[in-house]
Amino acid sequence: MTLHRRDFINRMSLASVSLLASHPLFGKTAISTDRKSVLIETAHFGNLGGWMLDSQFEPHLGFSYLLAHGLGKPVENASSKIKFPKAGRYHVWALTKDWCPGDWESPGRFQVLLGDQALSETFGTKPDWTWQTGGTVEVGSGQINTTVSLKDLTGFEGRCSAIYFSLDANDKPPIDRDKLPQWRRDKVGLPSTAVDQGHYDLIIVGGGISGCAAAITADSQGVKVAVIHNRPVLGGNASGEIRVHTEGIHGRASKVLDKIDTPHYPNSDPLALEADKKRMKNMMALKNVDYFLSHTMNSLEMKDGRIHAVQAMETANGTLKRFTGTQFLDSTGDGWLGHMSGCEYRYGRESKHEFNEEWEEHGELWSPEKPDNRVMGSSVMWYTRATNKRVKFPAVPWAKTVAKNYVATEGEWQWEYSHNDLHQVYDAETIRDHMFRAIYGSYDNAIKRRQNANLELDWISFLVGKRESRRIVGDHIYSGVDARDSIEFPDSVVIEKRKIDVHYQQKLLGYPVDFKSEAIFQAIKNTYYYIPYRSLYAKDVPNLQMAGRCFSCTHIGLGGPRVMNTCGQMGVATGYAAGLCKKYGKDPRQIGKDHIKELRKLCGHEGELPPLIDRAGDEIAEPAATS
Numbered sequence: 001m002t003l004h005r006r007d008f009i010n011r012m013s014l015a016s017v018s019l020l021a022s023h024p025l026f027g028k029t030a031i032s033t034d035r036k037s038v039l040i041e042t043a044h045f046g047n048l049g050g051w052m053l054d055s056q057f058e059p060h061l062g063f064s065y066l067l068a069h070g071l072g073k074p075v076e077n078a079s080s081k082i083k084f085p086k087a088g089r090y091h092v093w094a095l096t097k098d099w100c101p102g103d104w105e106s107p108g109r110f111q112v113l114l115g116d117q118a119l120s121e122t123f124g125t126k127p128d129w130t131w132q133t134g135g136t137v138e139v140g141s142g143q144i145n146t147t148v149s150l151k152d153l154t155g156f157e158g159r160c161s162a163i164y165f166s167l168d169a170n171d172k173p174p175i176d177r178d179k180l181p182q183w184r185r186d187k188v189g190l191p192s193t194a195v196d197q198g199h200y201d202l203i204i205v206g207g208g209i210s211g212c213a214a215a216i217t218a219d220s221q222g223v224k225v226a227v228i229h230n231r232p233v234l235g236g237n238a239s240g241e242i243r244v245h246t247e248g249i250h251g252r253a254s255k256v257l258d259k260i261d262t263p264h265y266p267n268s269d270p271l272a273l274e275a276d277k278k279r280m281k282n283m284m285a286l287k288n289v290d291y292f293l294s295h296t297m298n299s300l301e302m303k304d305g306r307i308h309a310v311q312a313m314e315t316a317n318g319t320l321k322r323f324t325g326t327q328f329l330d331s332t333g334d335g336w337l338g339h340m341s342g343c344e345y346r347y348g349r350e351s352k353h354e355f356n357e358e359w360e361e362h363g364e365l366w367s368p369e370k371p372d373n374r375v376m377g378s379s380v381m382w383y384t385r386a387t388n389k390r391v392k393f394p395a396v397p398w399a400k401t402v403a404k405n406y407v408a409t410e411g412e413w414q415w416e417y418s419h420n421d422l423h424q425v426y427d428a429e430t431i432r433d434h435m436f437r438a439i440y441g442s443y444d445n446a447i448k449r450r451q452n453a454n455l456e457l458d459w460i461s462f463l464v465g466k467r468e469s470r471r472i473v474g475d476h477i478y479s480g481v482d483a484r485d486s487i488e489f490p491d492s493v494v495i496e497k498r499k500i501d502v503h504y505q506q507k508l509l510g511y512p513v514d515f516k517s518e519a520i521f522q523a524i525k526n527t528y529y530y531i532p533y534r535s536l537y538a539k540d541v542p543n544l545q546m547a548g549r550c551f552s553c554t555h556i557g558l559g560g561p562r563v564m565n566t567c568g569q570m571g572v573a574t575g576y577a578a579g580l581c582k583k584y585g586k587d588p589r590q591i592g593k594d595h596i597k598e599l600r601k602l603c604g605h606e607g608e609l610p611p612l613i614d615r616a617g618d619e620i621a622e623p624a625a626t627s
């Protein structure tokens with residue numbers, strides 16, 4: 001959905017459903033393209049009922065799906081209109097997954113209904129994403145135009161991406177990741193060519209706090225910007241969908257960060273929905289920025305070693321769009337632009353020797369002898385609410401192998417999962433699902449105690465909040481030592497004072513469950529630390545900058561600046577740099593070499609310094625002069 005500012009504000013609702021429903025192609029009748037079969041994409045359903053459109057894994061799964069996120073209560077049916085090519089006996093397959101296979105009934109069971117008749121097969125019962133066969137169904141001549149519905153049977157995270165009906169028993173759809181996307185497009189009659197969206201001075205991919213801050217500053221410099229973001233609301237982890245409050249100082253960028261940050265409410269507070277409204281209103285007021293929300297950037301084109309164009313898919317209708325750009329900003333958190341354009345990137349923990357980040361007191365928990373794939377983990381936050389009667393909750397044996405005897409009635413940032421063998425991008429769905437099991441199991445343990453018996457599950461995010469994944473390598477790799485020793489750089493454009501804060505899984509110290517983390521804090525020598533502009537552009541691709549948790553840093557170097565106000569400061573610096581790129585017709589590295597004084601001045605780090613502001617908006621002490 002491409003929204004003009006006024007339209008967006010008028011229609012703005014925090015429910016993704018209403019945003020998607022405003023698109024003219026959303027909810028169209030599924031029709032046959034070959035006279036013998038019909039594919040229906042659940043993302044295109046006109047009525048999502050109580051199902052959530054889950055697009056967060058689209059960049060690596062290649063598809064989105066509907067999720068029955070009912071917190072243990074079956075959600076309302078989702079449905080769509082369908083037109084069969086002719087009457088006959090159709091073979092049925094649903095693209096789905098038993099998300100928690102084991103020695104129990106699959107938790108995510110659902111049925112498919114044709115009209116009001118349920119097919120005999122119960123879906124969501126086969127492991128891994130697969131086309132689960134649904135037997136056959138007789139479509140009479142009076143049923144050519146009918147509806148297909150998903151009926152959730154459990155309220156426990158059932159999922160379905162597509163349903164296929166074919167008159168041919170041998171027409172089983174492909175599951176091969178290389179063939180599936182094109183096959184799906186062909187079947188629903190979507191063109192494979194992308195709609196040209198024109199040229200932008202700056203294309204920002206990822207609308208978290210870093211991407212938003214970059215858009216505001218670039219806009220102020222007359223830069224024509226496209227923001228491609230795969231969720232319906234801006235803010236990333238700060239959004240009402242995930243609900244993390246913004247930490248870190250505003251530094252010298254308060255004018256920008258004031259527009260997009262959050263108050264210091266507890267993480268997961270519904271007040272995050274109010275902060276969304278403020279952010280969206282301010283973002284939509286920008287004159288030079290076009291927003292492509294609920295669009296996933298899925299590929300890019302290179303020309304002469306530079307990024308030339310990116311392609312994005314609109315989740316609700318599968319439309320492909322192509323954007324050419326002069327400059328690009330990777331603020332996806334997962335470093336997708338850097339990864340796809342072939343940049344060197346880092347993932348996991350460096351050896352303690354590589355950047356001298358050793359801290360003897362904490363040994364391997366802080367920095368290992370040998371590099372490994374451990375990173376700070378991802379979280380799913382949740383809470384309960386008091387009711388006036390004893391709550392009923394179904395048995396969740398499938399959750400207990402993760403939750404064990406753990407008892408909890410809410411989950412804050414420490415509900416975090418990572419594993420040396422699980423990748424925060426490619427295994428993100430497994431990680432999110434592991435957290436679902438931790439939550440449902442711990443909650444079930446809790447309500448068995450008298451003092452918790454009236455507590456009902458109120459909110460569980462279905463989006464996994466990420467802390468760390470790919471870090472794109474720039475001309476400088478920002479390290480923990482740079483932060484700890486308060487190193488000042490001639491090209492510093494970000495200032496922070498928050499201690500270095502790196503997490504480890506408590507399981508490593510023998511804790512009985514594996515989904516809780518703890519933080520280790522390291523103090524800063526001279527209170528403040530600084531990030532150089534050289535860590536905010538890619539060393540390998542000349543027209544790519546990074547802002548946010550995918551900036552050029554080590555695992556320990558990320559520990560302090562990963563919080564959102566600091567990431568926002570990076571966005572501010574890259575947004576101003578994009579302005580200078582346009583002004584001088586140069587790339588980021590040249591701006592860092594030839595125009596760094598001007599960039600630092602724009603960022604408030606050179607010349608007349610604007611006041612230094614903390615996260616609450618109060619002025620704080622200037623750094624002490626260093627000799």
Ligand SMILES: Cc1cc2nc3c(=O)[nH]c(=O)nc-3n(C[C@H](O)[C@H](O)[C@H](O)COP(=O)(O)OP(=O)(O)OC[C@H]3O[C@@H](n4cnc5c(N)ncnc54)[C@H](O)[C@@H]3O)c2cc1C
Binds near residue numbers: 267333
């Ligand atoms: C549970 C938890 C607690 C935390 N506590 C705090 C805290 O108290 N305060 C604080 O400030 N920070 C906290 N952090 C850290 C902080 O939230 C992250 O480091 C921060 O969100 C990084 O900002 P970002 O803009 O780089 O990434 P994100 O906030 O992740 O935003 C990136 C956005 O890009 C989108 N995107 C990704 N790929 C694509 C694509 N291919 N196409 C289109 N869009 C895409 C994503 O959907 C995402 O919304 C916490 C993190 C977690 C998980």
